[in-house]
Amino acid sequence: MSEQQQKIDLVNLARSLFERGYSVGGAGNISLRLSGNRFLVTPTGSSLGRLKAEDLSVLDSDGNLLEGKKPSKESVFHLAMYQRNPACNAIVHLHSTYLTALSCLDNLDPSNAINAFTPYYVMRVGKLPVIPYYRPGSPEIARELSERALDGKAFLLANHGVVVCGSDLFDAVDNTEELEETAKLMFLLKGQNVRYLTDDEVNDLKNRGK
Numbered sequence: 001m002s003e004q005q006q007k008i009d010l011v012n013l014a015r016s017l018f019e020r021g022y023s024v025g026g027a028g029n030i031s032l033r034l035s036g037n038r039f040l041v042t043p044t045g046s047s048l049g050r051l052k053a054e055d056l057s058v059l060d061s062d063g064n065l066l067e068g069k070k071p072s073k074e075s076v077f078h079l080a081m082y083q084r085n086p087a088c089n090a091i092v093h094l095h096s097t098y099l100t101a102l103s104c105l106d107n108l109d110p111s112n113a114i115n116a117f118t119p120y121y122v123m124r125v126g127k128l129p130v131i132p133y134y135r136p137g138s139p140e141i142a143r144e145l146s147e148r149a150l151d152g153k154a155f156l157l158a159n160h161g162v163v164v165c166g167s168d169l170f171d172a173v174d175n176t177e178e179l180e181e182t183a184k185l186m187f188l189l190k191g192q193n194v195r196y197l198t199d200d201e202v203n204d205l206k207n208r209g210k
């Protein structure tokens with residue numbers, strides 16, 4: 001796939017997420033791994049609904065700007081995750097409503113904020129480790145995500161939002177949508193007697209893959 005096509009895909013997927021209410025204002029950022037140890041990242045202060053292919057930031061692995069506008073200040077943690085996890089080729093970071101609401105709850109299990117109650121969550125994401133609260137853009141977020149990048153595909157940033165990896169951009173977006181839907185169901189089910197999947201059921205899904 002050409003680099004121009006990758007830029008167009010990013011712009012179109014970002015707009016689709018924005019139009020369906022997954023992000024508002026200038027919140028959220030998306031990136032993908034290009035060839036030659038370079039990375040495409042959404043620019044700072046940009047709305048996911050109004051990106052332009054020519055404005056997207058191209059960075060090297062040290063975060064130096066090679067093309068486009070100044071990158072999101074959160075690009076630091078995107079680069080840290082790519083460096084640590086070679087299977088991660090795209091990252092979606094959102095402050096989407098239900099996952100951000102979840103991230104504001106106290107006493108979340110740091111190893112997994114959502115226990116499995118649908119097979120789709122298990123097949124797409126599996127678990128949701130929690131990164132403690134740090135100021136957005138803080139190097140501490142990048143450090144923690146780098147240390148835990150191999151613990152899962154998605155991470156909840158306390159009092160902030162979610163970070164989701166994928167094998168490519170489409171996979172990362174699909175994983176994000178499934179995860180937001182799972183968080184929404186979790187709130188709908190709050191206070192009700194939920195039947196969680198058993199360990200055997202979860203292992204059966206993991207062994208079969210998608």
Ligand SMILES: [Zn+2]
Pocket residue numbers: 028074093094095136160161
């Ligand atoms: Zn953020």
